[in-house]
Amino acid sequence: MPDPPSNIRPLPRAFFARGARRVARDILGKILVREGTPCLTARIVEVEAYLGDKDPAAHAYSGQTLRNAVLFGPPGYAYVYFIYGNHYCLNVSCEREGRAGCVLFRALEPLTGLEAMAHARGITLHSAKDYPKLTSGPGRLCEAFGITRARDNGCDLTLASGGLWIGDDGFRSRSVVLSPRIGITKAATLPLRYFLSRSPFVSGPKTSLL
DNA sequence: ATATCGATTATCT
DNA sequence: GATAATCGATATG
Numbered sequence: 001m002p003d004p005p006s007n008i009r010p011l012p013r014a015f016f017a018r019g020a021r022r023v024a025r026d027i028l029g030k031i032l033v034r035e036g037t038p039c040l041t042a043r044i045v046e047v048e049a050y051l052g053d054k055d056p057a058a059h060a061y062s063g064q065t066l067r068n069a070v071l072f073g074p075p076g077y078a079y080v081y082f083i084y085g086n087h088y089c090l091n092v093s094c095e096r097e098g099r100a101g102c103v104l105f106r107a108l109e110p111l112t113g114l115e116a117m118a119h120a121r122g123i124t125l126h127s128a129k130d131y132p133k134l135t136s137g138p139g140r141l142c143e144a145f146g147i148t149r150a151r152d153n154g155c156d157l158t159l160a161s162g163g164l165w166i167g168d169d170g171f172r173s174r175s176v177v178l179s180p181r182i183g184i185t186k187a188a189t190l191p192l193r194y195f196l197s198r199s200p201f202v203s204g205p206k207t208s209l210l
Numbered sequence: 211a212t213a214t215c216g217a218t219t220a221t222c223t
Numbered sequence: 224g225a226t227a228a229t230c231g232a233t234a235t236g
Contacts, residue, residue, distance in 0.1 A: 081221095085217065085220080
């Protein structure tokens, strides 16, 4: 059974046409969907906001290049980049054309298609304690969903027909907390990482600020 | 639980 | 030529 996402509606473009911090906070609890057989779905539990050309930690900081061009386009599109010679990372563009804010996906709670995700990750699921190894971490979630730059960069994440999209099933997030962003050296103290403090699928420390 | 380190390549200086 | 929005393995407390 292909697990059709019957009660999941795509988020409208207007959702993404806001500042990266608000999009980051509100996108927690939404669902990342990869159409296919089976359909892969997972709830977003950890993200980071990147603020565009004023943010020293953002890829847009030094202006537009071929690599980061999607960030300077309209909101709601996938920016996928390759890092450390090994991993892809997924972002969604925010704000509006010419404004390069975005949100980085850091961790998901897998909902459907877990065996397919495990296969894509090259691991075997022995018990529930293996589930976080599927999608906890920016590189891991991309591997689980088969996300690559060649395949998904520039994809419209508001279109269910696009193969990769972001949906809302009415879930209301509890206990959203903030912390500094992970793995960066510039602007490393700003509290721009958003996560659900109750979720066991969050990557990295669960100590919050504020 | 936290710390350190090697792998591996696109992108930019 | 240096760097990087990471991961997995290893070491140590």
